[in-house]
Each structure stands twice: as C-alpha cells, then as structure tokens.
Amino acid sequence: MQDAGFEAWCVGGAVRDALLGLAHLDWDLATSATPQEVRKLFRRTIPVGIEFGTVGVLDRDGRMHEVTTFRHDVKTDGRHAVVQFGASLDEDLARRDFTINAIAYDPIARRLHDPFAGQVDLARGIVRAVGDAEARMREDRLRALRAIRFAARLEFTIEAATWVAIVGSAPHLTRLSPERVKQELDKTMEQVRYPSTALERWRTSGAFASLVPALASVPDEVLKAVDALPMPGPPTRPLRRVLRFAALLSGCGAKAAERTLRDLRASNQEIAVVTSLVDRWAQHGQSCGDMLASGVLPPAPELRRLAASVGRLRVTAFVRLAAARWHSGSRVIAPALVRRLHRTLIATAFRDPIEIADLAVDGDDLRRAGIAAGPALGRMLAHLLEWVIADPTRNQRDALLAIATAEWHETRDARIDDVRRERGMNG
Ligand code: ATP
Ligand code: MG
Secondary structure, eight states: OTTTTOOEEEETHHHHHHHTTOOOSOOEEEESSOHHHHHHHOSSEEEEEGGGTEEEEEOTTSOEEEEEEOEEEEEEOBSOEEEEESOOHHHHHHTSSBGGGOOEEETTTTEEEOTTOHHHHHHHTEEOBSSOHHHHHHHBTHHHHHHHHHHHHHTOEEOHHHHHHHHHHGGGGGGSOHHHHHHHHHHHHHHOSSTHHHHHHHHHHTHHHHHOGGGTTOOHHHHHHHHTSOOOTTTTOHHHHHHHHHHHTTTTOHHHHHHHHHHTTOOHHHHHHHHHHHHHHHHHHHHHHHHHHTTSOOOHHHHHHHHHHHOGGGHHHHHHHHHHHHHHSSSOOOHHHHHHHHHHHHHHHHHSOOSGGGSSSOHHHHHHTTOOSSHHHHHHHHHHHHHHHHOGGGOOHHHHHHHHHHHHHHTHHHHHHHHHHHHHHHO
16 A cells, blocks of 8 residues: 555554453554555455445455544534545544544554554553543543553543543443443453443443433442453354453342343343343352351252253353352352352253153143143142152152142142133133
C-alpha cells in the first residue's frame, strides 16, 4: 500500500497487545487510501463495513485483516457515529477511546506514532480516555463498559477523570442496546482471568444498577465465585462462559436469573442451562455445603436425590458451580472432599435409577394394571421414583406394580370426591 503512495499504519488492539508482549491474532490497519482504492490494491478483499470505511483483506494464510480508511466523527448520539473520510492519521487516532488504543505503528519504517502518550500509560498500567473523558463518554456510552473491561483484562487501574466519567455515564447506559451490553459481559467472562475486578466496577460505578438491576448490590462472595471458574478461551468454550454466568447469578434465585438473561437477550439455550443450575444451587447448595464442611459426604439417598434433581448430564457443571461458591464462602471445605463428591455423584447418576425412564415399570404397565391414563398416572410414576431413589433395590417390576395398584385403590375415594366437586362446580 505504501508502494502505491498511501499511508498504512497498524492500529488498535494489536499494537497495544504487541507492546505488552501479548499475542493478538489479527492486525487492524488504518490507511489514507479510500475503500475503493484498497479493493483495487489487493487480490482478495471482503467488503466487511464499507460504509464505515472498512475492507477485509485476506493475507497469504487466508487470515483476514481489517483495513479502515482514516476517518473522524462528525456527529455522535451516545452510540452511533457519523464518520467522514479524508481525515489524517492524527484525527483518526483522536477519535479512538483510550490512549493505550490510540498508538499507531508503521510496519515498514518500524516506527511508532503515539500522540497521546499511550506507551506511558501502558508502562504505568493506566486506562485513560483520549482527550476530555466526560465528553468522550458522552459521545459513546459503550466506552464506559470498555474501559472497565480493558482495565480488568490488563490488570490496569482507571485514571481518575476517566473513572468519574464512567460513574457519570452509568445513568445513561440504558441507551445501549441489550445485545451490546450482553456482548460486553460475554467478553468480560471470556477474556478476563479475574472477572470480579470488572464486575466490582460495574457495581460501584452504578452500571449494574442501570443495566442489570438484579446485580446492583451483588456481594463480593458471589463475584469471587466467578473468579474461581476457569476462563473460557480462546478457543472459546461456551460451557465455561455459561458457568461463569451461573455463578454471577447464583445469588439471585432462578426466577430473577431467568428474567435477567431474557432482558439481556441471551439465547434460550443459555437461559435454560443457567436457570437450571441457579435453581439447583438454591435448592441444594447450602445443605450439601454444610455436610461437606463437617467433613463428610451427604448420605447415599441424599446423593441420589441430588443427582436426580440436577440431572445426569449436569452433574459436573453443578459440582463446578457449587465448588466455586463454596470456595469463595466463609466455610472451609476440603477440595479432596469436593472431588469425592463429584466422583460419587457421577457413579450414582450413571448406575442408580434416578429418572422415571429408569423405573422397572412404565406408564403402559400401570395402565394395564388398571390405573387410568392422566395426571394421576404421572404422579404415580413420580411417587414410585421417590420410593426407588430412597432404596434402589426396590426397583422390581412386581413390587412396583403392587404398590401402584394398592395406592390407586386407597386413593379411589379421594378421586371420586374430586370428580364430584368438579361436576358440582360445572353444574
Ligand atoms: P479486543 O482485543 O477486545 O478486540 P481492541 O482494542 O482490538 O480489543 P476493538 O473493539 O476490536 O478493540 O476495536 C479496535 C480499535 O478501535 C480499538 O483499539 C480502538 O482504537 C477503536 N475503538 C473500538 N471501539 C471504539 C469506541 N467505542 N470508541 C472509540 N474507539 C473505539
Ligand atoms: Mg479487536
């Protein structure tokens, strides 16, 4: 590009991360060439965001690099900017969010251009807005959340005026779309080794109060539990992210967790897994932790009940979440005992009858034995399962049928009363 007479600079996160000695997969370039000129210069290009001046250029290895024409913002409304091309490199750097993100590198001359002293802030570990912090946050409220994420990920502090502007932004963050907010939380969960440093700032700045009310006063103990769970990537392991969200919402209860994720437009899959984990934690976390803190595993029938409630395929996720919460709590629970709990639960879950499908009788058997189809039959199966979970040797066809028919006849009078009452109401 420079051969063709255009300026071309590496910019943004890749320069920042390279100066910190961190790996960064894709290099973004800023250029004086227009998008049309960029498309003419390279053989393989993709128009990823022509209206913002961005062309994707594929390198020899098929990796895409974003090449963006120098631009400056002519108008902003708190999230969307109207950009104009034909700007200079300095103008282009001035519209960037933080000094550490506003360093340019010329790969041919091997020269840095750093008009906002981003290198000094990198060396000192400071996230600082480019220019007037208050004004920059007003232009784009997302920057408040980005500052918090960068500070946590790089283990930097936030410069005082920038922090004041973040706190001042909190009431205005509701302008951001729920999708953007969720994306910032996702990135925090995915990229930050100790998310509590970010989440604690979401709380103290008022960002949670504005955006995720259920977490407005989330306790430190819960934030520490998120830290205890491993970082998802890269490559991103979605279950790990889901677990971190389950830990974050574990103090809210299942209902609030579900509403919160729905409001953030999380996927149905994510909502289902997180909500079920939060619900099971609320049901069993305390009592199971009490047992472990006293140095023993819960008794076998309790473990079978726990495995049945959590579900065969979620035992591991549940134990990870519970271990993170116990770990960050005030009680001392030996890690070896938690590992034994995990092994025993897995063995139980895959050996013992803990689902209705595992019973030695099914609905057809019960119908043939004279029990009418309907909700009562479902309740009967659930009742038989409880009886079998208490003692798995009871899972014998003849014994179960005998119990079922005996109960059916015993409850006959009550059912007749039910029917009478219903008729009375209808008539
Ligand atoms: P990450 O590793 O999270 O991708 P990044 O610095 O590459 O970090 P991007 O969101 O990919 O972040 O943006 C690339 C660059 O574009 C940033 O380094 C910054 O210079 C600029 N930038 C991105 N978003 C904004 C914004 N909201 N306001 C101002 N500048 C921004
Ligand atoms: Mg990037």
